[in-house]
Amino acid sequence: MSSILVTGGAGFIGSHLCERLLLLGHEVLCLDNFNNSYDPAIKRCNVAKALRHSHYRLVEDDILDESLVRGLLKSSGTDAVVHLAALAGVRRSILTPLDYVDVDIKGTVSLLEACQKNNVKKFIFASSSSVYGTCRPPFREDAAPGAQTSPYAAAKHCGELYCRTYSLLYGIKASCLRFFTVYGPRQRPDMAIRTFTKAISEGRDIFIYGDGSSSRDYTYVDDIVDGIIAALDLDREFEIFNLGNSNTVNIMNLVEILGNKLKKEVHICFLPEQQGDVPATCADIGKAAGLLGYSPKVKLEEGIERFVGWYMNYSDER
Ligand code: NAD
Numbered sequence: 001m002s003s004i005l006v007t008g009g010a011g012f013i014g015s016h017l018c019e020r021l022l023l024l025g026h027e028v029l030c031l032d033n034f035n036n037s038y039d040p041a042i043k044r045c046n047v048a049k050a051l052r053h054s055h056y057r058l059v060e061d062d063i064l065d066e067s068l069v070r071g072l073l074k075s076s077g078t079d080a081v082v083h084l085a086a087l088a089g090v091r092r093s094i095l096t097p098l099d100y101v102d103v104d105i106k107g108t109v110s111l112l113e114a115c116q117k118n119n120v121k122k123f124i125f126a127s128s129s130s131v132y133g134t135c136r137p138p139f140r141e142d143a144a145p146g147a148q149t150s151p152y153a154a155a156k157h158c159g160e161l162y163c164r165t166y167s168l169l170y171g172i173k174a175s176c177l178r179f180f181t182v183y184g185p186r187q188r189p190d191m192a193i194r195t196f197t198k199a200i201s202e203g204r205d206i207f208i209y210g211d212g213s214s215s216r217d218y219t220y221v222d223d224i225v226d227g228i229i230a231a232l233d234l235d236r237e238f239e240i241f242n243l244g245n246s247n248t249v250n251i252m253n254l255v256e257i258l259g260n261k262l263k264k265e266v267h268i269c270f271l272p273e274q275q276g277d278v279p280a281t282c283a284d285i286g287k288a289a290g291l292l293g294y295s296p297k298v299k300l301e302e303g304i305e306r307f308v309g310w311y312m313n314y315s316d317e318r
Pocket of ligand 1: 007008009010011012013014033034035038043058061062063064083084085086087088089103107114126127128129178179180181182188315
């Protein structure tokens with residue numbers, strides 16, 4: 001059994017990860033400030049199941065509080081940190097770039113500092129496919145990164161650079177995992193699959209930015225959690241991995257699948273392209289397959305079915 005600190009553990013991906021770590025018999029310390037990037041009541045629901053577990057401890061505080069983080073690492077005997085806390089969201093980062101510098105860059109460095117001071121030697125960083133910016137898909141980890149198209153993407157790239165530096169300076173074994181459009185139960189309410197599902201099920205228009213030709217590599221949250229768990233077991237100094245599905249889907253196909261699963265007609269309103277968006281993402285997952293044994297299992301149709309099933313129950317409850 002290990003003791004693992006999960007920052008952002010009340011969020012979408014973090015709450016799934018915490019539950020899996022508990023199932024695997026680990027001690028989990030979740031650090032989350034329940035910020036209002038979306039309704040904090042949603043995050044309360046996310047942690048409800050884990051809170052019933054005796055090996056789970058929730059600390060409601062900020063990763064930017066350096067002395068608190070150092071104290072937590074010391075008192076909990078943490079073996080590894082999975083750093084998921086961040087301001088996520090490409091478009092919002094264009095409006096409030098300095099907030100992203102604080103949380104996504106300074107917060108990451110602050111955690112790495114706390115790790116080196118407390119001899120924590122394993123660090124997993126939630127990076128993003130958006131780091132590839134203007135690169136041409138399929139994206140490989142060894143490709144020279146293109147220009148990042150948003151402050152969010154630039155901040156994630158910067159976080160990766162700091163992980164590499166701390167790995168070199170202090171021997172922290174760091175893995176940066178570039179997640180590709182994650183979906184599944186508890187998905188953030190600002191993300192496309194969830195906003196589309198809500199609008200379609202309520203008979204409202206969905207908004208598509210651009211001409212409908214954009215495409216994404218959608219990855220089911222359980223597959224992402226598999227990748228994170230595998231990275232925790234990896235014994236290498238510094239690595240970057242793509243965690244995607246390696247199956248790019250056009251947004252119009254996605255919408256069609258959603259309409260079919262919801263058994264509803266879809267009404268689309270096309271709007272001009274938004275700043276910060278890239279036309280397409282697609283992960284080359286060869287490296288993750290080779291070193292992590294990563295092999296995504298949930299196909300989009302099946303994942304959407306699971307998501308819609310969860311969403312209908314969830315919105316009935318609330
Ligand atoms: P999320 O917003 O649901 O989770 C992030 C959590 O971090 C939230 O619960 C929030 O309250 C917490 N948090 C934010 N700032 C904090 C701070 N200063 N102190 C403590 N807690 C703080 O987002 P998510 O979709 O679960 O994403 C998790 C991570 O994965 C993020 O780093 C995100 O950038 C990255 N990522 C997500 C996706 C995706 O498709 N969801 C894709 C690429 C990368």
